Amino acid sequence: MTYATATPNLGRTTVRPPIQPPPGGASGLPRLLPEHGAVPVDLPTHLGHHGRPPYRGQARLLIPLLEESGLTGRGGAAFPVSRKLTAVAAAGTRPIVIGNGAEGEPASDKDKSLLWISPHLVLDGLQLAAEAVGSSSVGLYVHRSPRLQDRLRAALAERAAAGIDQVPVELIDAPPRFLAGEESALASRASGGAALPRFKQPRVFERGVAGRPTLVQNVETLAHLALIARYGARWFRSLGTAEEPGSMLCTVHRADGTRNVVETALGTPLRNLLRLDDGAGGSGGAAPRASTAQAVLVGGYHGAWLPASLVAGMTLSNASLRPAGAFTGAGVLAALPADRCGIAETARVTRYLALESAGQCGPCFNGLPRIATVLDELAGSRPDRRALADVRRWAGLVEGRGACHHPDGTVRFVRSALQAFRAEIQLHEHGRCTAPGARPFLPLPAETATTDADWN
Amino acid sequence: MNGITGSTALWYASRATGVVSLLLLTAVVVLGVLVNRQGRVPGLPRFVVTGLHRSISLLAVAFLAVHVGTAIADPYVSIRLAAAVVPFVSAYEPFWLGLGAVSLDLIAALIVTSLVRAHISRRVWRGVHWLAYAAWPVALAHSIGSSTDMQRGLLLWVAVGCCIAVGAAVAWRVTQAARDVPRAERAAATFAQAAPRQRFRSQRSGRQHPAQQSSPLPPASPAGPSTDRLEEADLR
Numbered sequence: 253m254t255y256a257t258a259t260p261n262l263g264r265t266t267v268r269p270p271i272q273p274p275p276g277g278a279s280g281l282p283r284l285l286p287e288h289g290a291v292p293v294d295l296p297t298h299l300g301h302h303g304r305p306p307y308r309g310q311a312r313l314l315i316p317l318l319e320e321s322g323l324t325g326r327g328g329a330a331f332p333v334s335r336k337l338t339a340v341a342a343a344g345t346r347p348i349v350i351g352n353g354a355e356g357e358p359a360s361d362k363d364k365s366l367l368w369i370s371p372h373l374v375l376d377g378l379q380l381a382a383e384a385v386g387s388s389s390v391g392l393y394v395h396r397s398p399r400l401q402d403r404l405r406a407a408l409a410e411r412a413a414a415g416i417d418q419v420p421v422e423l424i425d426a427p428p429r430f431l432a433g434e435e436s437a438l439a440s441r442a443s444g445g446a447a448l449p450r451f452k453q454p455r456v457f458e459r460g461v462a463g464r465p466t467l468v469q470n471v472e473t474l475a476h477l478a479l480i481a482r483y484g485a486r487w488f489r490s491l492g493t494a495e496e497p498g499s500m501l502c503t504v505h506r507a508d509g510t511r512n513v514v515e516t517a518l519g520t521p522l523r524n525l526l527r528l529d530d531g532a533g534g535s536g537g538a539a540p541r542a543s544t545a546q547a548v549l550v551g552g553y554h555g556a557w558l559p560a561s562l563v564a565g566m567t568l569s570n571a572s573l574r575p576a577g578a579f580t581g582a583g584v585l586a587a588l589p590a591d592r593c594g595i596a597e598t599a600r601v602t603r604y605l606a607l608e609s610a611g612q613c614g615p616c617f618n619g620l621p622r623i624a625t626v627l628d629e630l631a632g633s634r635p636d637r638r639a640l641a642d643v644r645r646w647a648g649l650v651e652g653r654g655a656c657h658h659p660d661g662t663v664r665f666v667r668s669a670l671q672a673f674r675a676e677i678q679l680h681e682h683g684r685c686t687a688p689g690a691r692p693f694l695p696l697p698a699e700t701a702t703t704d705a706d707w708n
Numbered sequence: 709m710n711g712i713t714g715s716t717a718l719w720y721a722s723r724a725t726g727v728v729s730l731l732l733l734t735a736v737v738v739l740g741v742l743v744n745r746q747g748r749v750p751g752l753p754r755f756v757v758t759g760l761h762r763s764i765s766l767l768a769v770a771f772l773a774v775h776v777g778t779a780i781a782d783p784y785v786s787i788r789l790a791a792a793v794v795p796f797v798s799a800y801e802p803f804w805l806g807l808g809a810v811s812l813d814l815i816a817a818l819i820v821t822s823l824v825r826a827h828i829s830r831r832v833w834r835g836v837h838w839l840a841y842a843a844w845p846v847a848l849a850h851s852i853g854s855s856t857d858m859q860r861g862l863l864l865w866v867a868v869g870c871c872i873a874v875g876a877a878v879a880w881r882v883t884q885a886a887r888d889v890p891r892a893e894r895a896a897a898t899f900a901q902a903a904p905r906q907r908f909r910s911q912r913s914g915r916q917h918p919a920q921q922s923s924p925l926p927p928a929s930p931a932g933p934s935t936d937r938l939e940e941a942d943l944r
Binding site: 606616701 | 754755826827829830890891892893894895896898899902
């Protein structure tokens with residue numbers, strides 16, 4: 253074969269023997285988080301479990317292994333990691349690598365938790381990714397939490413003292429904005445500007461921070477990468493499905509009010525993950541309890557509402573969710589209890605999303621507030637008859653017309669609510685509501701941006 | 709005045725399409741100036757303004773093509789193709805035709821960058837698009853200078869009307885810019901606009917749900933569950 257000569261030896265990457273068996277018990281989980289509770293892993297413990305990062309000594313050598321593993325980005329877009337690395341490595345001139353831990357999604361905790369509990373896996377992944385693309389400029393973009401940042405700074409100092417890191421890592425402060433983690437917003441912030449998204453072209457991996465090709469990977473993706481570099485692609489694929497291998501961190505909001513970060517294999521039945529059977533009142537047809545789920549928000553605030561009965565038959569995978577118009581996204585799963593009003597929840601979140609518009613594109617900052625206002629109307633008693641048609645019309649007018657995906661994601665969320673809560677809207681039209689005046693279920697930050705400086 | 713004959717048809721066509729091109733270009737400039745993220749033309753949705761701006765500019769290009777083509781084809785004065793694109797090389801009226809060539813080149817740059825807009829950086833596109841403010845006055849000067857009919861009578865008033873339209877649009881845009889809403893406040897400003905129209909009752913002021921009075925639940929709090937639970941647990 254002629255093409256084989258072009259890539260000598262790249263297909264067979266040696267995997268160093270692990271110091272200890274790969275993480276995870278009989279179930280193979282958890283991989284990223286320690287087995288016993290949420291006790292943060294310090295450097296000696298980390299080294300005792302996993303050893304030092306297995307550097308390959310040369311750029312690109314890790315990429316075929318990542319391709320074989322089938323690892324995809326865990327920040328929401330599920331883009332194949334090996335393809336992004338290949339593009340950045342091929343772009344040549346002095347690429348930049350940034351770990352993305354901004355996690356602007358209020359309903360998601362997984363990146364904060366991972367950075368807090370297993371920072372060294374993420375930092376190993378950063379170093380290995382930097383080596384793979386031949387980068388000597390590395391950053392970690394994290395939430396503006398002094399405690400988290402102090403801790404990461406201490407971890408970095410400890411690693412520097414132990415001579416683990418090949419490249420120094422700069423911490424970059426992410427403003428508490430919903431869109432701060434968007435790839436181009438990150439590139440703008442890391443270039444010294446405000447965390448504002450821009451048009452998709454040119455792609456960040458072609459021209460990102462300071463105009464240089466930039467690899468942006470979610471922190472969870474980097475942690476998986478650090479494990480794949482040690483234990484290999486076959487180990488990674490031992491969980492999950494053939495198309496969507498491995499595990500992912502999910503922030504699970506169950507109908508009983510609990511909220512947890514759970515690491516779970518892709519392909520896991522959502523019925524188990526969300527405990528959808530709990531409180532269903534058995535099979536005898538007894539009245540459902542308040543903590544029964546009526547609908548599930550899949551994929552966060554740019555995701556989709558699906559009826560609980562539908563979700564009960566689905567698995568945690570895009571293959572299962574996509575036909576229903578949903579995506580795993582960044583792993584947010586929120587089961588709305590029966591004693592809450594889905595339209596009121598959607599109206600609150602949409603208002604928040606509208607206020608989080610970067611104010612750059614007219615369709616977004618003019619359209620989303622109008623959609624939110626009409627949803628508020630729909631959440632009330634006997635809404636104006638034109639309200640439903642107005643939401644649909646405005647949704648169509650803003651879709652696809654922003655520089656970033658914010659209008660599109662918001663429209664997906666709103667449309668799915670109109671579908672999933674059709675019965676609720678009809679109740680409102682008759683002046684009734686499932687849960688009038690119920691306290692809010694979905695989490696929202698107390699504050700949104702009020703000045704342009706809030707984006708810095 | 710002589711009527712239109714075989715030998716004068718091209719001459720008349722060139723003059724007529726020239727005047728129409730000027731009117732269309734004026735409309736394009738006015739709409740372009742009015743396309744503003746915040747201000748809006750009363751009674752016209754924003755996408756209509758942008759849509760008209762694009763469509764009319766393509767129409768203007770068609771008329772310009774006929775205008776230039778007929779001027780070159782007209783045997784009465786000899787204008788070479790080169791003189792239509794290279795400024796100030798024409799044997800006939802080199803200065804006034806040269807202005808036409810300058811304007812034509814600028815408009816070509818605007819059209820080409822707009823057609824490939826998805827493939828170039830926004831900054832380049834925007835920078836080139838600012839040339840519209842140069843192309844229009846140059847085209848107007850070309851119209852008045854090279855056409856003696858535009859210096860008096862009805863066509864003079866057409867030229868004056870074009871100036872007033874563009875001037876008014878620019879003045880409106882400048883006053884709008886002075887009232888620029890900071891980026892972070894724009895969505896909030898739209899909410900503020902939407903509320904007083906009273907088209908929809910807000911949930912709070914509208915009729916209450918039947919069960920609302922008897923609801924045992926506490927009033928809504930803006931924040932949901934703590935987002936920092938893990939960190940709190942770690943502090944203990």
